[in-house]
Amino acid sequence: MTHNNASTATQLATRELSTGYGSHEVLTDITLSVPRGSFFIIAGPNGTGKTTLLKCLAGLSRPRTGEVSLEGTPLSRMTRRELARRIAFLPQSVESAFSLTVREVVLMGRAPHLGMLGFHKDKDMALAEEAMAFTDVLHLADRSVDALSGGEKQRVFISRAVCQQPEFILLDEPTSALDLAHQVRVMDLMERLKLERGTGVVMVSHDLNLAAMYADTLCLIHQGTVSAIGAPPQVLEKKRLETVYGCRLFVEESPAASSLRITPVPARMSKDAASH
Numbered sequence: 001m002t003h004n005n006a007s008t009a010t011q012l013a014t015r016e017l018s019t020g021y022g023s024h025e026v027l028t029d030i031t032l033s034v035p036r037g038s039f040f041i042i043a044g045p046n047g048t049g050k051t052t053l054l055k056c057l058a059g060l061s062r063p064r065t066g067e068v069s070l071e072g073t074p075l076s077r078m079t080r081r082e083l084a085r086r087i088a089f090l091p092q093s094v095e096s097a098f099s100l101t102v103r104e105v106v107l108m109g110r111a112p113h114l115g116m117l118g119f120h121k122d123k124d125m126a127l128a129e130e131a132m133a134f135t136d137v138l139h140l141a142d143r144s145v146d147a148l149s150g151g152e153k154q155r156v157f158i159s160r161a162v163c164q165q166p167e168f169i170l171l172d173e174p175t176s177a178l179d180l181a182h183q184v185r186v187m188d189l190m191e192r193l194k195l196e197r198g199t200g201v202v203m204v205s206h207d208l209n210l211a212a213m214y215a216d217t218l219c220l221i222h223q224g225t226v227s228a229i230g231a232p233p234q235v236l237e238k239k240r241l242e243t244v245y246g247c248r249l250f251v252e253e254s255p256a257a258s259s260l261r262i263t264p265v266p267a268r269m270s271k272d273a274a275s276h
């Protein structure tokens with residue numbers, strides 16, 4: 001089922017966003033928007049401000065100037081609870097302080113939706129089961145999260161975000177510690193969330209090849225500003241990427257999904273790269 005267009009009017013957007021830490025300005029004048037039902041990937045070299053941007057989009061950091069808004073309402077005017085109902089954020093690493101079972105962690109996704117007394121209802125339990133099935137962790141439901149592998153844990157925290165039923169899900173490098181099969185699994189899950197539930201997916205990733213295959217919009221950040229934004233083939237231009245990343249690259253047609261494939265070139269082969 002493809003999500004209808006009614007909700008694509010809902011946008012998570014920044015306008016002239018600038019921010020930093022102390023005297024260090026990290027992001028300058030970032031204006032972008034992500035519609036619901038789209039897959040938006042943020043890439044760029046280390047230390048260029050991708051995580052900082054994602055935290056601003058999640059409402060966890062306030063920009064110094066400019067604004068982040070959801071459906072036209074500035075995040076700064078929304079309560080934490082409302083934000084948590086509408087936007088799920090998965091940081092680079094999630095540590096659980098207590099030894100909780102997978103079901104308990106996934107149920108935590110319902111917290112922003114609970115009534116005054118904070119009791120889970122049958123509906124919350126059913127949504128947790130559904131989220132665990134969607135992310136293929138149902139068979140782990142009664143296991144302690146602490147005793148799971150990195151890939152399994154990653155899926156549990158994605159499951160918690162799915163259970164939250166957010167309009168937007170924001171993920172910081174969710175595939176960086178995963179093997180190839182699990183990388184594709186996480187990307188496929190996000191694609192299903194986008195298509196079946198109309199969720200807006202915003203992901204920070206260093207993997208330009210995955211971005212080329214999955215992103216509707218790729219945003220390349222360089223030195224705190226948007227270097228390029230658009231469909232992956234428009235952004236993944238050899239000269240631009242070599243300038244931004246400061247290395248030689250092969251950029252060629254990939255056999256997969258008629259997308260581009262980017263390969264960094266070892267120094268000993270860099271003469272060959274010039275001709276590609």
Ligand SMILES: Nc1ncnc2c1ncn2[C@@H]1O[C@H](COP(=O)(O)OP(=O)(O)OP(=O)(O)O)[C@@H](O)[C@H]1O
Pocket residue numbers: 021026044045046047048049050051052053
């Ligand atoms: N809490 C902080 N206090 C001070 N400086 C910070 C803080 N967090 C990040 N920075 C600095 O801000 C800059 C951008 O950091 P950020 O984590 O947003 O970059 P990034 O593009 O996500 O990097 P990476 O690809 O390495 O994860 C870096 O120079 C970093 O050292």
